[in-house]
Amino acid sequence: MSTGFHVVVCGSLVPDLLQTLEPVQGPAGPGLRNELMLPSVLDPWAAHALFEAGHLAATVPGTKVWLVSLGPKAKLQQLMMSIAPKVPFELVAIDASASGFTDPVEVAAALAGAIEKIPTVDRSRLLLFGGCASASRDAGVTVQMVGERLGIADQFLAADELTVSAQGTLTILERVEGGRYLVSEVAGPPCAIAWATGNLPEPPNNPQVGMLNMRTMMPALQKAQPVQLSASGTTFHSVELPKQERHTRIVKDISIDEMAREIANWIKE
Amino acid sequence: MTTEIILFLAHSEDDGSLSRSALETLTGAMELHRQSSGATFVTGFIGGDVSAAVAEASGCDAGTFYAVSGPDFAMSRYASDAAALEAICRASGATIVVAPATSRFNRAIPGVAQRLGGRIDTHVGGFVLNGAEFAIQRGYYRQRMIATLTRTARPWFLTVDSGVFLRWEGAPVPVQATALNVTIGDGLRKTNVVGYKAPLASAQTIRPDAKLLFVAGVGWTKKQADGQVHLEDAAKIILTVVDKSGASLGSSKSLVDQSSEGQSVFSFMSHLNQVGQTGSTPRHPKGLAACCHGEEPHVVGWRFIGERRAINLDPNCGWAQGKADVLYVADAFELVARVSQLL
Numbered sequence: 337m338s339t340g341f342h343v344v345v346c347g348s349l350v351p352d353l354l355q356t357l358e359p360v361q362g363p364a365g366p367g368l369r370n371e372l373m374l375p376s377v378l379d380p381w382a383a384h385a386l387f388e389a390g391h392l393a394a395t396v397p398g399t400k401v402w403l404v405s406l407g408p409k410a411k412l413q414q415l416m417m418s419i420a421p422k423v424p425f426e427l428v429a430i431d432a433s434a435s436g437f438t439d440p441v442e443v444a445a446a447l448a449g450a451i452e453k454i455p456t457v458d459r460s461r462l463l464l465f466g467g468c469a470s471a472s473r474d475a476g477v478t479v480q481m482v483g484e485r486l487g488i489a490d491q492f493l494a495a496d497e498l499t500v501s502a503q504g505t506l507t508i509l510e511r512v513e514g515g516r517y518l519v520s521e522v523a524g525p526p527c528a529i530a531w532a533t534g535n536l537p538e539p540p541n542n543p544q545v546g547m548l549n550m551r552t553m554m555p556a557l558q559k560a561q562p563v564q565l566s567a568s569g570t571t572f573h574s575v576e577l578p579k580q581e582r583h584t585r586i587v588k589d590i591s592i593d594e595m596a597r598e599i600a601n602w603i604k605e
Numbered sequence: 606m607t608t609e610i611i612l613f614l615a616h617s618e619d620d621g622s623l624s625r626s627a628l629e630t631l632t633g634a635m636e637l638h639r640q641s642s643g644a645t646f647v648t649g650f651i652g653g654d655v656s657a658a659v660a661e662a663s664g665c666d667a668g669t670f671y672a673v674s675g676p677d678f679a680m681s682r683y684a685s686d687a688a689a690l691e692a693i694c695r696a697s698g699a700t701i702v703v704a705p706a707t708s709r710f711n712r713a714i715p716g717v718a719q720r721l722g723g724r725i726d727t728h729v730g731g732f733v734l735n736g737a738e739f740a741i742q743r744g745y746y747r748q749r750m751i752a753t754l755t756r757t758a759r760p761w762f763l764t765v766d767s768g769v770f771l772r773w774e775g776a777p778v779p780v781q782a783t784a785l786n787v788t789i790g791d792g793l794r795k796t797n798v799v800g801y802k803a804p805l806a807s808a809q810t811i812r813p814d815a816k817l818l819f820v821a822g823v824g825w826t827k828k829q830a831d832g833q834v835h836l837e838d839a840a841k842i843i844l845t846v847v848d849k850s851g852a853s854l855g856s857s858k859s860l861v862d863q864s865s866e867g868q869s870v871f872s873f874m875s876h877l878n879q880v881g882q883t884g885s886t887p888r889h890p891k892g893l894a895a896c897c898h899g900e901e902p903h904v905v906g907w908r909f910i911g912e913r914r915a916i917n918l919d920p921n922c923g924w925a926q927g928k929a930d931v932l933y934v935a936d937a938f939e940l941v942a943r944v945s946q947l948l
Contacts, residue, residue: 351746353882353902359750366752380883436745437752440715441724471882474747475727477715480683484719490796491683493712496876509802512708513624515812515877518681519799527796533876533883537862569724569757573740575750578908581927586920588934595933596943599893599914603817603850603948 340398341525342457343389345425346447346466346482347382348434349407349415351375353471359575365567366437366575376411376434378419381467385531387539388498389465390423396500401425402457404450406443407434409560416553421546422539427553428454429560436472437572438565444481446563451486459486464528468494476530483528490527492520496534609644609739611637612699613667614690616681616709617652623661625772626705632770633732634703635665640734647671649693650782651686653679659782664775671696672782677789684793686713691720692787699760701739706764714762723760730769747882748908768888768909817852818889818910819843820880822897823859824917826870829938840871842942849948853889855880857903881906895937899923916940 351357351374358369368374378386386403393399402425405412409431416427428450432438451457451464464483469476476493483491494511501507504524509517511532587595613634615627623631631648638646649671650658659670673689690713694702704710706727718725731742733753740755741763825839847854856878863870880887881903892910897903899915900923907913907928914931915924924932933940 354900356901357746357749439724441719444719471747472745474745475715475725476711477718477725477727480712480715481719484716489684489793491712491716494708507799510708510712511877512681512801515803517802518708519802520682521797521799522795533879535876571755573753573755575745575752577750578748582913582930584925584927584929585931586925586934587931588920592935592940592943595935595940596947599933599940599944600947602912602914603852603891603893603944 339461340396340400341392341463342400342402342461343392343463343465344402344404344451344454344457345382345386345389346404346464346479347379347386348405348470349376349411350379350434350471352377353380358577361572361575365570366572367435371435372408372411376407376415378415379467379470379472381469381471381531381533383538384534384536385465385467385529386419386423386425387536388531388534390425390539391536392463392498392500393424402428402454404428404430404447406430406432406446406563408432409557412560413557416549416557420549420553421541421543424545424548427549427556429557430563431560432563432565434472436470436474437567437575438473439567439570440473440475440478440481442565444478444485446565447478448482448485450561451482459526462486462488462526464488464526466528466530468530468532479528479530486526488526488528490522491530492527493530494532495529496532498529609641609700610698611641611644611646612694612697612702613646613648613665614693614702614704614710614714615648615650615658615662616686616707617650617655617658621652621654621657623658624705624707626707626767628661628772628774629767629770630703630705630765631662631665632773633765635773636770637701637703637732637734637739638666641739647697647699649690649697650674651678651689651693655782659780660777662773663777663780665773669697670780670782671785673785673787677794680798681709681712682796682798683712683716684796685789687716687720688789688793689787690714690717692785694721694760696783696785702760702762704762704764706766710764714764718760718762721760723762724756724758725762725764726754726756727764729763729765747905748886749905812853815851815853816890817850818855818880818887818892819847819850819852820855820857820892820894820897821860821874822857822894823863824896824898824937826860826863830936835938836870838938840873842938842945843871844873845945846941846948849945852893853887854878855885855887857881857897858883894924894929895941899926899928904928
């Protein structure tokens with residue numbers, strides 16, 4: 337693979353996973369209470385996709401990485417401060433709602449439109465990366481829809497491993513039922529890969545990479561095109577927190593043997 | 606909804622049969638049809654040879670059984686699967702498409718929805734029929750909130766999670782499937798499916814059929830009362846209780862993350878075991894957590910676990926805050942080992 341890949345990673349922001357979330361009904365549909373005030377992180381699965389892309393760029397010469405991110409511009413700017421030192425990439429920002437209640441069809445249209453407008457992306461070398469689902473909408477459909485819009489016929493979902501042979505053949509391991517992997521080979525790009533967790537740890541911060549990324553990030557954020565995502569044709573009758581509060585019985589004043597008997601009997605029931 | 610055409614989709618398994626998940630979803634599709642006056646019910650099957658699958662579902666009262674079969678459709682490949690499903694959807698004129706949320710369909714159906722200009726909702730957890738209006742329930746923010754919603758756009762694709770409906774068991778009746786001819790050119794054969802690979806942790810991953818989920822937390826890797834880490838003892842205790850109880854082995858994110866960061870942890874544990882916001886959301890009747898603190902991002906993965914029990918040294922841990930039915934305040938090393946002796 338002498339020319340390398342053009343890896344476009346689709347990834348957006350989600351509320352920090354440790355935050356308490358509460359749904360509220362607004363005039364434009366459901367949302368989260370204090371949504372704009374909630375601290376955000378890069379969606380966990382999309383982050384894995386970005387780290388895999390960075391790893392690919394480091395191992396396959398000539399490979400370049402773009403991150404196409406859809407979210408409120410101000411929040412994207414904050415998020416990029418923490419993402420920039422991880423791996424080298426060029427940001428393409430789309431100024432739109434990152435709410436989980438948006439329609440994936442419209443999100444996919446916005447993402448595909450932004451990818452089509454990147455002048456330096458060679459579609460014949462394109463690897464479309466993203467998370468296998470998001471921690472917000474949690475649908476697991478956006479990468480496939482973007483892939484369809486870009487005419488990509490080879491798609492993979494919940495991938496944990498991508499290897500590239502010397503001839504450029506891609507071998508992909510996808511999670512399937514029964515704890516197994518489905519192993520597929522594809523002759524080369526273009527293809528779309530929606531990542532599960534992969535096998536790579538989060539890269540350590542590299543200040544030099546951060547400075548390099550920040551040079552292009554601010555112009556990209558300034559150029560971010562606003563996109564209005566509507567939910568026309570969709571009616572949310574209710575959005576509620578699951579009622580699953582339990583009355584916990586705390587067992588601490590009996591012997592270990594009694595506890596063990598109770599647990600064993602419960603398992604055998 | 607007097608003019609809906611409800612299409613149930615399924616793919617055959619490697620042995621030609623229908624999966625449990627497909628049969629559960631068939632129950633849901635039939636209930637939806639039964640409650641929708643004037644709706645038409647049809648089915649569609651893809652696979653290498655779908656005759657056994659069609660026979661298995663033949664008693665479901667569907668008006669038509671569409672089939673796309675042949676060597677090109679035997680294995681799970683996006684390009685050929687999407688072409689087959691698109692053909693069935695177009696032939697049936699379906700307005701509501703109900704399918705099991707298998708890995709094969711999770712990958713292909715969103716693309717089909719895009720091709721047909723439809724809408725899609727995944728991880729559907731229930732149908733709600735209110736007079737003429739049809740709505741669904743599904744989770745958002747990794748099941749941390751549940752929405753009831755409806756859409757006017759058609760076709761509306763719905764993939765249904767396993768465990769929502771009871772498995773359909775009907776007697777087979779003679780039916781004639783309508784075979785659709787779908788041509789797969791070389792452009793759609795670029796992906797070569799090599800086969801399956803079992804991970805190293807194959808014996809201890811999340812198994813939907815297990816009655817018990819045993820979750821090991823990061824506490825197993827911490828220093829114990831003697832000031833030492835006892836990883837070998839912990840591994841032996843965990844594997845013994847999983848083996849003796851026939852449980853699925855789950856884990857918290859903190860534990861599997863340690864493994865990927867190169868720290869010395871359990872060789873049998875991988876991200877496939879991870880339960881929680883960035884892991885799986887299994888459905889087992891019972892769950893037992895040990896050395897896990899019960900923080901919210903992990904516990905959201907327990908949403909569909911029936912009865913929950915936990916073992917932790919901290920009586921104020923997350924499990925005690927209404928997240929478990931019973932919390933045993935004890936040393937998990939000692940208690941789990943004793944439990945194994947009694948199983």
